[in-house]
Amino acid sequence: MRRTELSDPAGVRWTPGAHHGVGALVLGGSSGRVDEQRARLLAQEGVLAESIQWFGGPGQHDGPWEIPLEMFAARVDALAAECDRVVLVGLSYGAEAALATASLTGAPVAAVAAFAPTDVIWAGTTATGRQTAHWTLAGEPLPHVRYDDNWVPETDPPAYAGLYRASRAADPAAVAAATLPVERIPEVLLVAGDDDQVWPAREQAEEIVLRRAAHGLPTTLVADRAAGHRAVLPGEEVVTAGQRMARGGTEAADRRLGAAAWEALRRLVRPAAPGA
16 A cells, blocks of 8 residues: 655545555544544555545644535545545544535535434534534535533533534524435445434434435444444554543444444445446
């Protein structure tokens, strides 16, 4: 395999020794990191895999707010120029970015693997405390669900899943406006731990399943009752970066979820059958 540094945005590309025609863009979550180890794992499966830094880098916002979806779409286009199929793989806010890019931009995305997903676009908070959308499209912030200003954490470190539930309940109209049109995505894999304390990923995943089912579309959901926010794929190290918060699960449960998710992800990134 060959590792190449990317710029504008910063990131890394792993080129497999034998490329089978599938490309993947891997997007990390609120830690802001480049998810190099997941990209490398995919490259070992014959995937041309990239991961980029989508905030906190040169010329970028300092946090996950008002990030242009066109940035992700441009990387999809670059991969599509070299691949038969492009798959987006995202975790948490990165899963939100993947689902939003695939459903709103028209980028040629064949499938999305969303780890700890959301069915709606959430607010991002600037350094001054202003709430705005995580994403923009054509320069405009997209409809989003604002955080409930009255919510306070009950644990230390804080578990934020309750904040997301309270925010949804406080503004059903915003939830409806911010719901992602996931029925536009050809194929979706969802991975969620029931004990996710960052946000209610399993509940949000179920909303995606229901919306796609209403349009006659199947969805693969891989879940584990004891797992938390971060599934650990076989060959990955446990990641500890990011904001101080409760994430739920145990290492054993997170690895169990990751093992099940890995098999589903490997199927998702296989090349299309001849004539398909």
